[in-house]
Amino acid sequence: TANTAPIRKDPARNQEILDRIPAGHWAEPYELMGISVFLASDASDYINGAIIPVDGGYLVR
Numbered sequence: 728t729a730n731t732a733p734i735r736k737d738p739a740r741n742q743e744i745l746d747r748i749p750a751g752h753w754a755e756p757y758e759l760m761g762i763s764v765f766l767a768s769d770a771s772d773y774i775n776g777a778i779i780p781v782d783g784g785y786l787v788r
Contacts, residue, residue: 750783758783 731753735741745751762781765771780786 747788748783748785749787752783754781754783 734744735753745753759781762779766774766779
């Protein structure tokens with residue numbers, strides 16, 4: 728997105744971020760579909776006030 732464009736344009740900062748993502752790449756829009764479908768479905772009806780990171784493992788580190 729435009730939100731990450733400045734970071735992605737800076738080679739050193741971009742690599743620093745990529746080194747922290749176990750998935751090894753910035754997310755693509757299609758990678759957000761699963762959680763979007765889940766949250767829009769009845770399967771998530773009992774979820775309230777949860778934070779579900781969709782970050783390629785960035786927070787695991």
